Amino acid sequence: MRVLQLVTQDRGGPVDHAVEVAVELARRGHESHLVGPPGGRLAAAAAQGVAVHEAEVTSKTDLSGARAVAAVVRRLRPDLLHLQDRRAGLVGRVIGAQAAIPTVYTLHGVPDQLAPLVPGNLEIAPARARDRLAYLRLERLLASGPRTAVVTPCEALAQYARQHVGIRPDRVHTVYNGVGGDFLADAPRVATHGGELGALWLGLMEPVKRVADLVAATARLPQVHLTLVGDGPERAQLEGAVAAAGSGGRVSFAGFQAEPAPYLRAADVFVLCSAAEACPMALLQAMACGTPVVATRVGGVPEIVRHGMDGFLVDPGRPEQLRSALAWLAADLPLRRAMSISARRRVLERFAVEHMVEDLLDVYARTMACVS
Known part of the structure; x- marks a missing residue:
């Protein structure tokens, strides 16, 4: 054909x-x-x-x-x-x-x-x-x-x-x-220590992505180190919010990355905090890399992520729910490991x-x- x-x-x-x-x-x-x-x-x-x-x-x-x-x-x-x-x-x-x-x-x-x-x-x-x-x-x-x-x-x-x-x-x-290619090529990376959490966000920095909710959620979580991969019209505003919160030492702006797989593998958790989505590729890519997820319950996301198995689902526009889910994962290394295995298997079997x-x-x- x-x-x-x-x-x-x-x-x-x-x-x-x-x-x-x-x-x-x-x-x-x-x-x-x-x-x-x-x-x-x-x-x-x-x-x-x-x-x-x-x-x-x-x-x-x-x-x-x-x-x-x-x-x-x-x-x-x-x-x-x-x-x-x-x-x-x-x-x-x-x-x-x-x-x-x-x-x-x-x-x-x-x-x-x-x-x-x-x-x-x-x-x-x-x-x-x-x-x-x-x-x-x-x-x-x-x-x-x-x-x-x-x-x-x-x-x-x-x-x-x-x-x-x-x-x-x-x-x-x-x-x-x-998902295919590099995202499925290597064994997933699993954290080897508890008490700290490397969180990753990936996408276009625009209003619908609600990245400011994630910045607000992690500002009160000293055990969370946040990496933002991407660029867009809200970047300057987000940099200002990080500076105002005093969390600049725990937030990294990595910019746009044509090959995001290494960042996804290096993260302990992937966060999707959007107000609206369909079937986000970044979410599937993270799960393929064996990265547990915290994602908002929007659009087709609940069709992908099984709450409590592959990660946690939270309501959109609720930074306090993001904060609670991240704090839970930071404190529970066995749960992160179980979600890592489950998330990758979910993609291999269905996505x-x-x-x-x-x-x-x-x-x-x-x-x-x-x-x-």
């Missing part, structure tokens, strides 16, 4: 996901292509047997970028287009309809304005009437075309797609994100890249076989 995936971002969860899919498809003998902006992720895919094509779509109205993608599609004539972010979903489905090529769009998440429509998520930004027009009605229209399907990485997002977007239930398929691609291939086959 010749599969062409399209991304319009150069980093982030959807891009990591697309690379994992592309590499596994190539490993299985399929003709795997990846189209996107130039950058390290495309190079990483190429090094593992994926045919990569540079084409940059900078906005929804970037006609020259869309034409560049369309030219690649015309040249390759793939059996199926798999679209991996919101902009790709718009451009790719229009191109697919024009070229009579089946399309699969992975709905990785929702706009901040619509976050509360996904079970468990908090309100992030005020919703306006035009948001429903721009996102819900447009997505319903794009998903109504011939031989097209929508993949969601969790049941919480599938419920949103069916109930709020109004996509036909038979066109919505849940395929959980999968490995092999399981994900097997499910995707089933969706591809069904979509290509559709007549309407």
